[in-house]
Amino acid sequence: MKIALFWHRRDLRFHDNAGLAAALQSGLPVVPLFIYDSDILEALPSPRDARVTFIYDEVEKLAQQAGGIMLALYGKPAEVITRLIAEYEVAAVYTNEDYEPYATERDTAIAELLAQRGILFSQHKDQVIFAKNEVLTKSGTPHKNFSTYRNAWLERLRDEHLHPYPSAELFATHLAQLPAAPPGPTLAEMGFERYEQFVPVSELPAEEIVRNYHATRNFLGRVDSTTRRSVQLRFGTLSVRQLMAQARKLNPKLLAELIWRDFFMMLLWHFPFTATESYDPKLRRVPYRNNEEEFRRWCEGRTGYPLVDAGMRELNQTGYLHNRARIATAGFLVKHLLIDWRWGERYFADKLLDYDQAINVGNWQWMAGTGAVAAPWFRVYSPQSQQEQYDPELASAWQWIPEFGTCEYPKPMVDHKFARERAITTLRAARKQTE
Ligand SMILES: Cc1cc2nc3c(=O)[nH]c(=O)nc-3n(C[C@H](O)[C@H](O)[C@H](O)COP(=O)(O)OP(=O)(O)OC[C@H]3O[C@@H](n4cnc5c(N)ncnc54)[C@H](O)[C@@H]3O)c2cc1C
Structure with missing residues (x-):
């Protein structure tokens, strides 16, 4: 029996799904597929990753809803798809577009692989x-x-x-009537432990x-x-x-x-190069200080600025951070400590449950003043004034910093006025050099 595969990636749902609807309307019986991409998973720094547990649970839910025919497989996407083509009579692969540089490269390779075998690869905006x-x-x-x-x-x-x-x-009537798929890999088989962090419901x-x-x-x-x-x-x-x-x-x-x-x-x-490079050529050669001990204090939330510290501790514990806290913590790293925005971007990438390369890179480059769209390079937010404006009662500090208000809580690691001057002087000089 000829089938269409629908390959889920960043769209772990059956409802209101553009690519899935197209597959179901194709006239071919549809088999949903999820690939645990070994290239992505092997690069993750910790076996306790709440995002992997979240994905795993969502895929399991989908597999149940699909009555057992959904395929959940582990491996390199091109190899998994090649195997599936050998096993099933695949006439088409449907999926939704993914715009990250890794994904576009991967999908170009898959498109070629399928084209060589005369199989349709149909990508949709979702x-x-x-x-x-x-x-x-x-x-x-x-x-x-x-x-x-x-x-x-x-x-x-x-x-x-x-x-x-x-x-x-369309789902109820257009799924392939196939015997149940073999069970997908467990977290342990993929090298991960169950690690849950709170995610609100997926409804509006x-x-x-x-x-x-x-x-x-x-x-x-x-x-x-x-x-x-x-x-x-x-x-x-x-x-x-x-x-x-x-x-x-x-x-x-x-x-x-x-x-x-x-x-x-x-x-x-x-501009895929902006994933790892400043968009603004004038700010590509900033002599960042990149002090490792200072970076560690920022990561651990021990800068002595309650807004920054509460944010980093909340991020470390929960995988979530309010936008204002993201602005305060990122601004402090790139301007007060003069640490390369890419260090912060990577740290957020490891910790954020909602990590999204385009949004994270875009916002970090915005904060550093280096992006295609950016805050003025000379803007240096005062963590103290932001605290007074957005959390005057210090609610986040009391919630996330157990030693707050005691002598164990550190003094500010750098004076705001001094850091502001240092940042502006350094960035101005870097810009002049490339003019
Ligand atoms: C340094 C930094 C890094 C960030 N990294 C990420 C990231 O990796 N993933 C991520 O989803 N958001 C990121 N953001 C944007 C924003 O902080 C989060 O989307 C937001 O805090 C999530 O909470 P919410 O869903 O309650 O947002 P809400 O305020 O309720 O906004 C609703 C939705 O709008 C979108 N949105 C809101 N603010 C932004 C923004 N500044 N840029 C783009 N989209 C936005 C998000 O999808 C968000 O869920 C980052 C912001 C900064 C300053």
Whole structure:
């Protein structure tokens, strides 16, 4: 029997799934597939990775919903797909697009492999509303200014862009009728331990949170000040169309934040080198101090600045961090300590449950002033004033720093005024050198 494989990657759901709907409408019986990519998993630094446990649990849930026919396999994607082609009569492989540099390279290789065997490889847009070249400037170049991008994005938006795809409805009747697939690998077989960190449900946030978002979003110390849906968007357990539709109806500020997500994915797709290199050539040769002991203090949350320390400890313990705390911790690393933004980007990549390369790199380069879109290089936020503005009662410090308020809590490791001057002088000199 000829079948179509639907390859899940960042879209761990059957409902409102663009690529899955296309597969189910193809006329071919569909077999869902998930590949535990050994290249990605082997590069993870710890066997206790909450993201792997989260993915594992979500794939298990999907496999149950699919009545046992879903394939969950471990290995290099090209090798796994080659094996499947030998085992099944695969007429087509459907999937959703992924815009990260590793993923685009992988998918180019898979497309070639399938084309050589006359098998259709059909990729669909699912994780963003507009991708790649869909929203460009009038002269046909990628936007490097968020406001003009957002305006063009909004101008292009039509109701149908946010309509759900009928994948769940088609699912019941268009799945392949095959014997149950062999069980997928266990966490232990893949070299991981079960390690759970809290992830809110994958449903839409409560309407009240969305309605109040513009007023509450900057305050730390409250779990309902933002939507807390970044992990679900990262792994696609929640459809971005659904969340965008809710935001469009209830709160334009939230819609704008979600547009940042499309924006950074578009930028990384156009400029893949920015995953590891500053976009701005003038800031590629900054003589960062890169002091390892200072980096360790930042990682452990022992800088002596409560906003920064509470943030780092919350990140280490929970895998989550409020946007304001991300701004404070990142800003402190790149400006106060003059440590290369890539060190911080990597640290967040290891720790964040919602780690998304395009968004993380985009925001780190923004903070460092090095990105295609960036805060002015000479802006150095004071951690003290940010504390007073966003968490005046020091709620996050009391929550995350057990020794806060005792003599064990360290004094600030660097004076703000001194660090600000040092950062501005160093960055100005680096810029002049390349002029
Ligand atoms: C240094 C730094 C690193 C970051 N790394 C990541 C990351 O790896 N993954 C990630 O999802 N977000 C990242 N962000 C963006 C943002 O902090 C998180 O998306 C947000 O805190 C997640 O919480 P939430 O879902 O409650 O957000 P909400 O405020 O409720 O926003 C809703 C959604 O909008 C999107 N969004 C919000 N802010 C941004 C932003 N600045 N850029 C792009 N999209 C945004 C996210 O998908 C988010 O889930 C980073 C921000 C900074 C400053």
